[in-house]
Amino acid sequence: MAASEGPEGTIPADQAxxxxxxxALAALDLDAKAALLAGQDMWTLPALPEIGxxxxxxxxxxxxxxxxxxxxxxxSIALPSPTALAATWDPExxxxxxxxxxxxxxxxxxxxxxxxTVNLHRSPLGGRHFEAYSEDPYLTGRIGAGYVTGVQxxxxxxxxxxxxxxxxxxxxxxxxxxxxxxxxxxxxxxxxEHIVENAHPWGIMTAYNTVNGTTxxxxxxxxNEVLRGEWGFDGYNVSDWMAARSTKAAIEGGLDVAMPGxxxxxxxxxxxxxxxxxxxESAVDTAVRNVLRLAARVGILDGAEPVVTDLPDTVDGAELxxxxxxxxxxxxxxxxxxxxxSGTVALIGAAARDARVLGGGSATVFPDRxxxxxxxxxxxxxxxxxxxxxxxxxxxxxxxxxxxxxxxxVCRDPAGDVIGTASAPNGHIQWMGxxxxxxxxxxxxxxxxxxxxxxxRESGAHTFGIKGLGAFKLVVDGTTYYxxxxxxxxxxxFITFFGAPEPRAxxxxxxGEPVDVSLTYVxxxxxxxxxxxxxxxxxxxxxxxxxDELIAEAVEAARAxxxxxxxxxxxxxxxxxxxxxRDLTLPGRQDELVxxxxxxxxxxxxxxxxxxxVELPWREDVxxxxxxxxxxxxxxxxxxxxxxxxxEPGGRLPTTWGTLADAPVTRVTPRDxxxxxxEGVFIGYTAWEKEGRTPAxxxxxxxxxxxxxxxxxxxxxxxxxxxxRNSGARPGxxxxxxxxxxxxxxxxxxxxxxxxxxxxxxxxxxxxxxTVEIPRRAFExxxxxxxxxxxxxxxxxxxxxxxxxxxxxxxxxNV
Ligand code: BGC
Numbered sequence: 001m002a003a004s005e006g007p008e009g010t011i012p013a014d015q016a017x018x019x020x021x022x023x024a025l026a027a028l029d030l031d032a033k034a035a036l037l038a039g040q041d042m043w044t045l046p047a048l049p050e051i052g053x054x055x056x057x058x059x060x061x062x063x064x065x066x067x068x069x070x071x072x073x074x075x076s077i078a079l080p081s082p083t084a085l086a087a088t089w090d091p092e093x094x095x096x097x098x099x100x101x102x103x104x105x106x107x108x109x110x111x112x113x114x115x116x117t118v119n120l121h122r123s124p125l126g127g128r129h130f131e132a133y134s135e136d137p138y139l140t141g142r143i144g145a146g147y148v149t150g151v152q153x154x155x156x157x158x159x160x161x162x163x164x165x166x167x168x169x170x171x172x173x174x175x176x177x178x179x180x181x182x183x184x185x186x187x188x189x190x191x192x193e194h195i196v197e198n199a200h201p202w203g204i205m206t207a208y209n210t211v212n213g214t215t216x217x218x219x220x221x222x223x224n225e226v227l228r229g230e231w232g233f234d235g236y237n238v239s240d241w242m243a244a245r246s247t248k249a250a251i252e253g254g255l256d257v258a259m260p261g262x263x264x265x266x267x268x269x270x271x272x273x274x275x276x277x278x279x280x281e282s283a284v285d286t287a288v289r290n291v292l293r294l295a296a297r298v299g300i301l302d303g304a305e306p307v308v309t310d311l312p313d314t315v316d317g318a319e320l321x322x323x324x325x326x327x328x329x330x331x332x333x334x335x336x337x338x339x340x341x342s343g344t345v346a347l348i349g350a351a352a353r354d355a356r357v358l359g360g361g362s363a364t365v366f367p368d369r370x371x372x373x374x375x376x377x378x379x380x381x382x383x384x385x386x387x388x389x390x391x392x393x394x395x396x397x398x399x400x401x402x403x404x405x406x407x408x409x410v411c412r413d414p415a416g417d418v419i420g421t422a423s424a425p426n427g428h429i430q431w432m433g434x435x436x437x438x439x440x441x442x443x444x445x446x447x448x449x450x451x452x453x454x455x456x457r458e459s460g461a462h463t464f465g466i467k468g469l470g471a472f473k474l475v476v477d478g479t480t481y482y483x484x485x486x487x488x489x490x491x492x493x494f495i496t497f498f499g500a501p502e503p504r505a506x507x508x509x510x511x512g513e514p515v516d517v518s519l520t521y522v523x524x525x526x527x528x529x530x531x532x533x534x535x536x537x538x539x540x541x542x543x544x545x546x547x548d549e550l551i552a553e554a555v556e557a558a559r560a561x562x563x564x565x566x567x568x569x570x571x572x573x574x575x576x577x578x579x580x581x582r583d584l585t586l587p588g589r590q591d592e593l594v595x596x597x598x599x600x601x602x603x604x605x606x607x608x609x610x611x612x613x614v615e616l617p618w619r620e621d622v623x624x625x626x627x628x629x630x631x632x633x634x635x636x637x638x639x640x641x642x643x644x645x646x647x648e649p650g651g652r653l654p655t656t657w658g659t660l661a662d663a664p665v666t667r668v669t670p671r672d673x674x675x676x677x678x679e680g681v682f683i684g685y686t687a688w689e690k691e692g693r694t695p696a697x698x699x700x701x702x703x704x705x706x707x708x709x710x711x712x713x714x715x716x717x718x719x720x721x722x723x724x725r726n727s728g729a730r731p732g733x734x735x736x737x738x739x740x741x742x743x744x745x746x747x748x749x750x751x752x753x754x755x756x757x758x759x760x761x762x763x764x765x766x767x768x769x770x771t772v773e774i775p776r777r778a779f780e781x782x783x784x785x786x787x788x789x790x791x792x793x794x795x796x797x798x799x800x801x802x803x804x805x806x807x808x809x810x811x812x813x814n815v
Pocket of ligand 1: 060114161240241362
């Protein structure tokens with residue numbers, strides 16, 4: 001565990017590490033120092049054997065540890081999405097998730113996790129909403145601090161990202177977010193500040209975007225003055241991937257590491273800038289010191305003892321993934337339909353069979369198994385009581401070729417000779433930097449052919465397609481369907497990653513009869529790119545059935561069963577890194593499906609498989625609605641746990657769910673490069689309240705399987721003691737939420753904000769007490785005139801309850 005003080009007669013571990021860092025720094029020349037600050041490839045920094053420094057390895061999170069390869073044959077645990085983790089309202093569970101992730105990181109030789117994401121849900125349209133925690137800065141900070149603590153207890157570093165105001169995706173490389181000092185302090189910086197103060201992260205990632213005219217990788221004020229100066233952050237600061245834009249401004253703006261490599265604004269360019277007198281060598285030393293401190297902490301610098309020498313006990317990853325998922329599910333409506341009574345169940349929905357367990361983009365990991373709702377319920381329900389119908393397919397596009405495909409990647413040189421092969425667990429190839437199949441080098445590689453067989457599970461017209469840029473040849477069952485060049489007009493360097501697959505072949509196939517498939521990519525990589533990435537996808541879509549027929553089949557199944565369970569979902573094209581959402585509707589004909597099923601069976605339960613809010617226009621017409629998020633690899637098993645009543649769903653909304661028409665903050669598209677955060681400090685529930693609008697489900701809302709009566713709240717000093725009783729028939733767990741309402745809220749100050757929370761557990765009929773400490777910060781506002789926090793004296797109401805919309809007991813205090 002962390003040792004800041006040594007036993008008597010020894011020097012404290014922190015000081016010993018600092019001494020090792022200084023000694024290592026003193027032994028390096030300018031070129032070595034500059035080289036250390038630049039990625040040597042996509043994920044690592046160079047080793048410096050002369051000082052006993054091994055190569056530092058970073059990897060994306062936040063729900064798993066992908067490792068240095070983008071491949072399904074390098075699997076990782078996949079936990080529920082960050083929105084789900086936040087829905088547990090349980091920093092201790094977040095800590096346990098972190099401990100598991102550190103275990104995964106160590107297994108894969110990763111020293112630093114590029115997580116957590118603590119940007120805010122400013123608008124429900126944000127494409128990476130699923131990857132952040134909440135609209136509330138306090139809840140975000142508490143969950144983030146738990147996560148960071150857990151990962152670092154496992155001896156692995158964290159990189160809290162994206163500093164700061166990276167709350168949407170549109171034009172993310174160039175957007176200039178105009179944010180008032182007050183909104184920055186009270187909202188967007190607040191989670192970072194809380195985490196730095198309470199969990200001491202070893203790293204931070206500066207964002208792509210600009211804030212108030214300065215790009216974040218060069219933001220001297222926010223990085224050097226606020227993060228390091230005021231808050232005392234002593235970790236490393238790494239650029240988001242390709243976010244470092246200039247040598248001098250970046251090093252002077254406090255950026256320590258420019259990623260990825262090998263071509264960056266640091267390395268040789270930085271050494272030259274020092275020699276030319278443009279940059280002070282002391283600025284380079286400061287950055288190197290930060291990197292060496294990180295290396296020392298994670299145990300890859302000889303002579304420095306790592307922070308953690310006594311590793312935590314091994315965690316069962318699948319068990320924990322399942323526990324987090326059921327603790328995250330939010331039951332927003334229940335007219336007595338759940339838990340399921342005995343009887344037959346008609347399970348309906350494409351995502352019930354092909355579950356969507358995680359969000360898209362750099363947060364992608366490849367779990368070695370996925371338990372779908374169909375798998376989970378099949379295992380949990382008595383034989384013969386479950387039927388399945390597709391109902392409606394939300395996937396209007398092709399997806400990565402996966403089920404039924406058996407593929408190998410064959411690499412050839414310009415003469416057509418095979419120089420290497422690699423297994424391809426699915427149709428997506430992504431080789432970055434030197435991560436190439438054995439024996440293959442970029443110099444010799446001319447073509448990559450994905451080749452093998454496809455055995456359809458359904459008869460009919462199958463569509464095959466290609467995602468990626470460049471020259472491709474697609475052959476299915478001996479016929480060449482495409483032999484041409486795919487192009488784009490986007491300037492996002494990750495477009496091959498986020499773009500849509502192009503349909504290129506429609507082929508009539510018979511279920512169970514294998515055919516040969518082959519997709520060849522001609523490798524042409526420009527000379528001047530910072531990293532060499534070979535990325536393309538063979539995509540596929542099953543035969544599309546008549547949508548009316550699919551709905552009619554589902555209705556029949558629902559009518560014949562005691563309960564209908566419909567799983568509705570978003571798709572990769574709706575929620576992902578790289579773009580924002582245009583609306584909050586469920587794709588395809590899913591709303592129509594739910595209405596038709598509910599009309600046929602009054603006992604209809606809807607499971608919503610999405611990482612962020614969607615509109616549920618039929619919500620009053622169904623018997624129950626359970627928000628299942630992107631539930632991670634064990635989602636289906638956890639779903640069975642809560643549907644059968646073996647466990648209650650434990651989640652509470654970390655973000656308001658409502659319609660786009662009512663949502664107070666919807667602008668995510670810059671105009672002339674600028675995105676003004678005109679709403680000031682009002683986002684999420686504070687904005688809904690200010691506008692006087694009622695959402696579908698308020699912040700904090702979530703039902704369990706028992707009832708709670710709030711009896712009293714007593715406040716002494718800054719401590720609230722809340723007495724409540726489990727007035728239902730089952731044991732349960734309640735998230736007690738404390739909101740602080742100033743008597744004098746005004747145009748500039750929200751009517752109330754979350755000031756604390758705690759969990760209560762009690763058996764039926766039992767009463768229990770929880771205490772919640774209200775932090776001083778809850779009484780403060782950022783005073784722009786004095787550029788400091790101002791403690792606002794006066795009268796406040798402490799309001800305690802089940803959500804922002806369901807406050808049960810209050811107390812008045814004067815401070
Ligand atoms: C994302 C980061 C991620 C990095 C490396 C970027 O595009 O914004 O969150 O850590 O890529 O994959």
